[in-house]
Amino acid sequence: MKEPLNYTELVNRLAYKEGRNETIVLLVGAINARDLAKVTLKPEAREALILGLTHDNAKVRWWSLQLMDHLADESFIPFILPLLNDPIGKVRRHAVHALTCDVCKPDRCGLELSKSIRARITEVAHSDADARVRKEASAAVANWGS
Numbered sequence: 001m002k003e004p005l006n007y008t009e010l011v012n013r014l015a016y017k018e019g020r021n022e023t024i025v026l027l028v029g030a031i032n033a034r035d036l037a038k039v040t041l042k043p044e045a046r047e048a049l050i051l052g053l054t055h056d057n058a059k060v061r062w063w064s065l066q067l068m069d070h071l072a073d074e075s076f077i078p079f080i081l082p083l084l085n086d087p088i089g090k091v092r093r094h095a096v097h098a099l100t101c102d103v104c105k106p107d108r109c110g111l112e113l114s115k116s117i118r119a120r121i122t123e124v125a126h127s128d129a130d131a132r133v134r135k136e137a138s139a140a141v142a143n144w145g146s
């Protein structure tokens with residue numbers, strides 16, 4: 001007997017290293033970057049990942065961002081933005097990364113970012129409390145050119 005997948009539970013499981021790869025495959029249908037670029041997310045998986053961004057456990061927030069980085073779906077952007085204010089630097093840095101990185105995305109094609117989002121990331125580059133977050137944001141700003 002096969003039980004239907006509980007996507008919320010799968011997202012919760014991202015907190016644990018053990019079985020994480022299997023969890024990711026069940027959740028989004030792929031594990032490596034090339035395959036992730038081609039997946040079509042189930043609506044339930046998409047919703048669960050969005051909820052993962054507000055999970056109490058920072059590891060779950062980080063991994064949700066990690067998957068979104070590769071899935072490169074512009075509809076995730078409004079949900080990623082609040083994580084630029086996450087209490088955990090590692091999570092803030094990955095939020096910047098997911099928004100601005102081209103390399104992980106299909107055909108190295110980055111997300112289309114509005115002027116106001118670019119301005120917000122520029123602000124992060126100047127004023128985030130964590131040097132690693134500022135560095136990630138500065139690299140993105142430099143990449144856009146002047």
Ligand SMILES: [Zn+2]
Pocket residue numbers: 069070097098101102103104105
């Ligand atoms: Zn990336």
